[in-house]
Amino acid sequence: MEKKFKRTLITTALPYANGPVHIGHLAGVYVPADIYARYLRLRGEDVVMVGGSDEHGVPITLRARKEGITPQEVVDRYHTIIKDSLEELGVSFDIYSRTTSKLHHETASEFFRHLYDKGEFTVQTALQPYDEKTGEFLADRYVVGTCPRCHNENAYGDQCEACGSSLNVTDLINPRSALTGEPVKMRDTTHWYLPLNKWEGKLREWILEGHKEWKTNVYGQCKSWLDAGLQPRAVSRDLKWGVPVPVEGAEGKVLYVWFDAPIGYISNTKELLPDSWEKYWKDPESRIINFIGKDNIVFHCIVFPSMLMAYGDNFQLPDNVPANEFLNLEGDKISTSRNWAVWLHEYLRDFPGKQDVLRYVLTANAPETKDNDFTWADFQARNNNELVAILGNFVNRAVVLTHKYFGGVVPVRGEMSDTDNEVFAELNRIKGALSEALDTFHFREALKQAMEIARLGNRYLQETEPWKLAKSDMTRTGTILNVALQLCANLAIAFEPFIPFSTGRLAKMLNIGKLSWDMLGQTELVAEGSEIAPAELLFDKIEDAEVQNQVQKLLDTKKANEIAAWKAQPQAETVEFDTFAACDLRVGTVVECEKVPKADKLLRFLIDDGLEKRTIVSGIAKFYKPEDLVGKQVCFIANLAPRKLKGIVSEGMILSAENSDGSIVLLSPSATVAPGAKIG
Ligand SMILES: Nc1ncnc2c1ncn2[C@@H]1O[C@H](COP(=O)(O)OP(=O)(O)OP(=O)(O)O)[C@@H](O)[C@H]1O
């Protein structure tokens, strides 16, 4: 039997404030959380959605060092971008705060101190990497080295981004300091550990016995962690940026970012509801739902619950953790550091007023059960073929026809035909399926069901053809349009959790007041005799040029990444001087230059080499216009055995350099020299 709850607290993973948010964050966490929150609010439930930026941890301090600014400046910049862009997308947080707030520092500090006083920690001294040049211990990402699994040379001390392995500093081959590049030294340092093993039994019972309904990806990950056996986990770090460890002898140490971040959920609730926050956290009749992406499962299902159990005081464990898998972009893993992303703030700038299109596409294609790919082609297709052609089209037809035949006044619904009754029966079936999908976090399925109402409407108009009937039977035409308008009003409810901007406009067009989930399925939402507003298009077609711009932006990024990753080839084997001297290298002046017919890569040169004019064929046609080269001086190998290319005998080879992007650049002397001058 499903348990009834009095209220729900929705938490959303705290985005890391070392960059803006991208579509992966949205698809994984913020869009589904917002859908669920809006749905519960429509049902009139007591629901609170909290969020905030995660502003501590090593990547932020590294970024600050790189840019020569303070960590506070880094987080101020990104917190503002993240907060504003999520708000503009319509993510309806009740509070969006940050972990550098005073209240959070106090809350996290008190949490640690309480566990410390209760004796919930163990203290361990262990060897940690240390940079002798800067005199600092190197936590997590301060250490880079070669990944033992995939041999990526730039794996971090906690993770390899190339192969996705989670690592320990000691796993890295040739570990070096990210600050100075020096090999790391190991030194003793003391930290506080939370013995997760102490909570293993309770965790097993709570998840493996008590929550078999969880998503299989979440349940499966928890099971494998638990089956592998839990170890004590360090909850402090040698760092200056963060919440200081509030005990004596802990100077220069802060709370591990994954100890402090989930406490952010508590401090955010506290900040929002100073007097009543506890009932959301401690009343067994409250329900906590954590929205996260798959890489956060262990922290939300193992680490944070252990912290809450260790704290005691009735803190409740989450009722569900509907974690999503990952969204990729055009076939590649989304990455902040490689700038491989669609950034929300840029999307909002490039597609003004199209928040709902992104919300729709990210839900329709959400990585609910497996990793999924976002492509601009799919984005365009879903907008044009679904939002415009199905939903927008149906609403537009119903509203336009009501204006055309009834002057915008909702016509009377006369006698109902079997078709009309079937439409309403189908609407009811959809309501059931839609609610069930939302209740069980199947948002893709829920969105599909909502779209079924619009499909139903289009089929209905197609079958009944009111535009034909209007010539002979206005009563029947009125009935049909009344039914169609009721479906439109139902769409305004069914789609509200997903695309709230458009449903707001739709409700206004239909001139209907506040809607609630209970009203879904009702057939008298638009009152007979009431006036509706003129038709307004809910969605516009997205043209090829708009998505091509976005694809080009990604291609540019790819190119920039390749150039940044380019490395010179290792040096070839040593040769004796005589070998070099045997090559007769000279400078010549280009007398003629033209494209070789039927060969798109080749140019034919006629070179004045100081003795005579010689012909050389060179494969650089993609990079130079022949007319631009006439009169220029080039370097060439004079004594290379002649070779036939496309029927032309080439007497030598022109020297060029291949750039990191694959383009070819000719070599020329830095000042004009006599043709035939020797190079050596
Ligand atoms: N591509 C993605 N698909 C789905 N969820 C994601 C994706 N990237 C991040 N998330 C989720 O978004 C939440 C906030 O992410 P966080 O700020 O920690 O970013 P991150 O994982 O460091 O991403 P990035 O490396 O791209 O900055 C986390 O719960 C994370 O699992």
Ligand SMILES: [Zn+2]
């Ligand atoms: Zn690796």
